Structures are given as structure tokens and as C-alpha cells.
Amino acid sequence: MTGTVAERDAWRGGSTLGQLRTLTARQFRIVYGDRRVAFFSLLQPVIMLLLFSQVFGRMANPEVFPRGVRYIDYLAPALLVTTAIGSAQGAGLGLVRDMESGMVVRFRSLPVRLPLVLVARSLTDLVRVGLQMLAVLGCALLLLDFRPDGGAPGVLAAMLLSLVVAWSLIWVFLALGAWLRSIEVLASIGFLAVFPLMFASSAFVPLELLPRWLRIVATVNPLTYGVEASRELALGWGAGATAVAAVAASLGLTAVMAMVAVAGFRRPPGEGSTRSARRARLRAAARQQQDDEQQEAQAGQQPAALRDAPLDLAHRLPRQGPDEGVEGGPHQGARERGGKET
Amino acid sequence: MNGNAIRVRGLRKSFGDVHALAGIDLDVRAGTVLGLLGHNGAGKTTLIRVLATVTPPTAGTAEVAGFDVSDQGLEVRRRIGLTGQFAALDEHLSGFANLVLIARLLGAGTGEARRRATELVEMFDLGDAARRRAGTYSGGMRRRIDLAASLVARPSVLFLDEPTTGLDPVGRQVLWDAVRKLVADGTTVLLTTQYLDEADQLADRIAVLDGGRVVAEGTAAELKATTGSRSLHITLAEGSEPGAAARALRDAGFSPVADGGNPRTVVVPVAEAADLVEVVRALVDGHTDIADLVFTEPTLDDVYMSLARPGTRAAADGGKSG
């Protein structure tokens, strides 16, 4: 059953929303298809929470924190934000793996809107981050006596804010993945980025406690502001000005990084940057001109073009030269001649 | 349908300093099969990728199903199917789910998509294995699902890059039958292959690619007729000197070569059957006795050997059209 001519090309490509739904469903099956992976990805931030709260909580001097704020209250809102880094890196790695699997070549030959592949990826990883955040909050509330002054609305707001920050980080890594296209490079960048971003910030200790140089790094680290904003909302500090700024900055970053990522993703597979492709095009144009001139010059001496007159081919193939003896197979002589003529 | 389904003019594709395609002109009539032959690195995959809009060309134009690959990529993608040289499957999904995924992306409803996937699973004889994760498939299974995936849309132009590499003889036969059926329905197929019998079996016309250029194009019979590697295998009787026979033949304007195996055999390439008389006369005049004489027609292998061989740029330069 191959279908009749009438059915041919009947499917012209689904709607944007339909394709997004299909691609997102596919991503979900990849990310959550293996229960073990899903389980450990949830366990990871919970372990961070348990370790940090127990290890640092013991040493934490209550005087360095605002009055009435215990270490768990200080830590949990920050972990909502830092959890996003690992998942964002995972998004970039997943994208590169997809590109290497040849699946992207398939998508490129189908009427699929390519940016949707990235959007689907970002949504899937956003959901994963959301689940991780819920795990962190659940564990903090149930096991570690997390009692934020902002109450339920504050915690919910902090989580939404963290999701916005996470989305921008996911797009940063999608852009890196789309341009670098190498799991190794991305993994090492991830390692370099994750730890400084996490620790050279106010996530685990107040800025004032950091050595001077680290404090400077932490002050320019955008994550510090995400962490501060999350605390502001969860702990009911201030009016939420930091939060508004953090959301605005994250959305701006998302927009820029989405454009960068899509541009990188659109580049054909297995090729360098678009700039080097443009350079190659220019070079090829120059060479074509050169070739054409050469060809015109040779036109008088060269036999008729082969493909125009295939039946002339026999006469084109040079006969065996008189000095070439009976030695050698039938093709060897021809190859040597070919070599000489080049 | 009539006219050309694929029309390529002056197509070039360069990767830095590598000129994978160095000026291709090619036409494929709608509803026919073009077999693309060429040694490793000749540019077959690159040509298919450009035609399937996966990679943009560096220069030149190409139309597929009446649409330009550079300017009307979406229209092209709506009408083609591609089975690349390397399988493009989602390893996390089952073979069946892969097919459903593609149908859904093409705009099929859930029911339609499942029906189409079932149809293709039957067509390629995939059976229960289609329900397993694609990551667990053997090479041949993967290939078959990949082929099925390119047919989901019932495309009018189908690109197959070495479709039967890694298939067992049964799988190959199944694929050949499928291609024949598709062509009978009016599908245009461009396939690359390293198996010359496959080109002989399936292709209406054959193009030989070398160094990014089409160095020969025609029906299998035309190409065979043009290589000039019809030859006479002459085994000399005891007492006759192969050297003397070769000398006599050279004097008569032929180019005898030794047969690899038998020292008493001389092989004489001839352009046409009528040359047989000349050869025999030259040998008789040279007082050589003939024990045995066999006339062999060229095979597609001979065409391939004489045209598409790394380093044979003489043919490429001559074959380039201006």
C-alpha cells in the first residue's frame, strides 16, 4: 500500500501549535521515558538542600543573617534559583545530542518550523526545573522546618520568579549548544560556569562574608540578583523591586538568547559559522569565474563534453600507448594516464 | 505528471576549501529513477542534502518538484522524502512511534498517523520489532524504519542515500519492490548506491559523479556502450609468443593488455564488434595461433572503473559542461 497519486503530499505540515505539541510530547518522552533518570534528577537538588542546610547550617552565625531568619530560610529560596543551572546545562547537552543523532537532519527535510524544536526543548526542561523546585520546597517544608515569612503567596511568587530565571538560563545553554555543537565543549563550559555562578554569589552566604575579590565577582554575578529576588519574595522582604528587575532582566536575556539559539540552530549540520559559509560562497564565486575562463581557453583542445554526447566516450578514452607492454591489468594503464593528464 | 521533477544547474557546494560539488547540471524526469554512482567522497551525499534543503548550496540553482531549494524550501520539504546515508531516528522512541511522530508533524491526526504507521510497518515487514525502542535495533532494522520514515508523507520526490547498505538480501529485495511500486505510482526517485547491480536493476538513467561533477549520464546500456571496455580475451595456442602477438596487435592500432591470471591470454579492448575481424586478421598476419577467443560485453562495473575513480580528473575536466 503506497497510496494513490491523489493522496500524494496530502499532509503539508501541521499547524505551529500542533507541531509544538508533538515536539514537546517527544521531548517529554525522552526526558521522562526513563523513570530512573527522572528520579535522580529530582533527587539531586534535594540532596543539595540536605547537605548545605546540615553542613553550613551548623556553622552559620545567626548574627550575620537578618533578625529571625534561620539558615534554612536563607538557603531554600536561593536553591530554587541555583537548581536551574544544572537543568539548563542539561537542556544544552540534550540539544547537541539531538543534533548528533541525525534527527535534526530529518526535521530539516520535513515541513517543520525549526525554532519549535528549541521551544519544545525549553518547555520540557522548564517543567523539569519546576518539578525539582517542588521537590526542594517539599523537602524544606516537611523535613527542615522551612518557615518563610512571605507565607504561601510569597513562596509561590518566588517559585514563579525562579522559573523565569531558569527559562533564561535554559536559553543561554540552548544557544551555546546550537553554536558549539559539541558535548565535550559544552560539558566543560558547564563545569566552568556552574560552580562559580553558584558559589560566587549570595546563594549560600551573605555577600558581606565573602572575601573582597569574591564579593566583587558576586556583585556582578547575575545569579546573585535572582537569588536576592527569590528571597525577597519568599521571606517577605521589601516591596519586590529586586524581583521586578530580575524578571525584566531574565525576559530580556531570554529574548536575546532565543534569537541567538535559533540562528545557531538554523545553520546547516556539519558546517562552520554562517560567516565562514559566506566566505566560502564568495571564494566559490571567484573560483567559478576562474574556472569558466580556463574552460573557455581549453575549449578548443578538449574533446566534446562527455555528458552531452555519452556515445562519444569510447573515443575519448585514450588507447594504450605503444610503449606500454603487455604488463599490468586493463585498468592500471588507464589510471596512470589519468594521473599524467591532471 | 510530466516534465522534470529535479532540475539542477551549475550547482556548487564548498566546505571551506573542499569543493564537494563543483558545478552540477542534472535533470530527472518525473516518475523515473536516477541512480547516482561515484566513489567515496564524490559528492553524492552532499548533492542529496542540497536537494533535500538540508544544506544550502554555495552557488547555482536547483529545483525540486518545481520549487527552488534556496527560495522555496518549505514547498520543497512538503513534497520530498529523505533517507540519509546515516539513520535519522529518535532512539528513545519505538520504530512505530517514530513513524507516528513524523506523520503528526506533517499534520496528520492521531488516528490517521497511527494508520499510516501501521501501513508502513506492514510494508517493510517490521512486525513486532516496531514496538521496541529504536535504540535497540540492528543496523538493517534501523535502515528499514528510516526508509519507512521517508515515505510517511507519500512524497512525490524521494531521495535515498545508499538505501540498501547494510540490508540483507531479503531486505534489499523488499526495498527494490517498494521503490518499483512507488515509481509505478508516479514517484520520482534519486538514489545513490555503491552496488552497480542495484543501479542496473532500478535506475532508468544513471549519472556518474566524480570530484563533484557529473562525468557521465545516460541509461545503463548507453553507459556500457561508451566505456569501450568490450574486449576480446584471446588465449594463444602453445608455441605462440604472447609478446609477438601483442606487437602485431599494437601495429594494427589496438591496445592489448595482459590478462591478470593467464600468461597465454591477451585482452584486447575493442570499440565495436566489427573490430573482431581486424584483431583476428592482425594475429593471423603475425603468424599467431589462437586457441580460444571470448568476446565480453562491458558491465556497469567497467563503466564505474573507467569513470569514477579517485584521481581520474582527466575525465572530470572533459566532462564538465560549460
Ligand SMILES: Nc1ncnc2c1ncn2[C@@H]1O[C@H](COP(=O)(O)OP(=O)(O)OP(=O)(O)O)[C@@H](O)[C@H]1O
Ligand atoms: N560538513 C562537511 N565539512 C567539510 N567537508 C565536507 C562536509 N561534508 C562533506 N564534505 C566533503 O565533501 C566531499 C563530498 O562528500 P560526500 O559526503 O558528499 O561524498 P559521498 O559521495 O556521499 O561519499 P560516500 O560514498 O563516502 O558516502 C568529501 O570530500 C567530504 O570530505
Ligand SMILES: [Mg+2]
Ligand atoms: Mg555519501
